[in-house]
Ligand SMILES: Nc1ccn([C@@H]2O[C@H](COP(=O)(O)OP(=O)(O)OP(=O)(O)O)[C@@H](O)[C@H]2O)c(=O)n1
């Protein structure tokens with residue numbers, strides 16, 4: 001994305017991106033406690049400008065993030081109590097999660113151990129080789145795009161993260177680590193609106209989704 005402001009604090013609908021996700025998690029009956037992993041330099045800002053003024057009372061801890069997303073999740077997991085059975089992980093840069101996604105993915109994790117929100121592929125998928133030439137077309141029917149939230153039995157997730165850290169295995173989502181540790185991970189259908197704000201154009205799309213939701217709420 002570039003720019004001096006970390007992406008999760010950029011404004012969307014007049015509020016920092018992370019506030020949108022926190023609102024849904026704060027309101028969800030399925031969520032008891034929220035642990036925020038943020039850059040160390042932003043920990044005080046998060047508490048004084050986001051958590052306290054918005055009364056996000058479920059935020060019990062703010063922990064320093066790590067070099068990569070996986071490190072940030074591992075740091076947060078160190079603060080999760082042994083009494084917790086299910087851990088839900090969500091990207092701050094996905095502002096459009098819904099209560100339906102949270103409750104369904106938590107229920108699926110309770111029933112089966114691990115579940116993620118994901119979306120079936122809608123485009124035709126090409127495997128492209130050298131010189132930008134297509135090598136083959138992949139059957140898209142079994143392909144799903146992983147989103148967050150993702151929910152796991154705490155013991156599976158903690159063990160998978162510890163093993164990955166010890167063996168220097170890196171993944172772009174937590175489901176991968178739990179799969180790699182040998183556990184089944186189910187999918188719950190997500191939504192095309194549950195975008196990850198990655199590139200500048202995603203903020204434009206995000207503003208449009210936010211505006212549409214505002215008018216449908218009226
Ligand atoms: N060290 C990091 C890096 C990322 N994240 C979180 O992981 C999610 C996705 O990471 P991000 O850096 O946004 O990934 P990309 O969208 O791939 O970003 P980019 O291509 O700009 O690196 C975000 O909610 C971000 O806050 C994190 O917790 N700790």
Ligand SMILES: C[C@](O)(CO)[C@H](O)COP(=O)(O)O
Nearest residue numbers: 069091146147148172173196
């Ligand atoms: C977890 C995730 O959002 C699922 O799509 C994604 O893998 C995060 O990847 P990123 O490269 O760290 O944004």
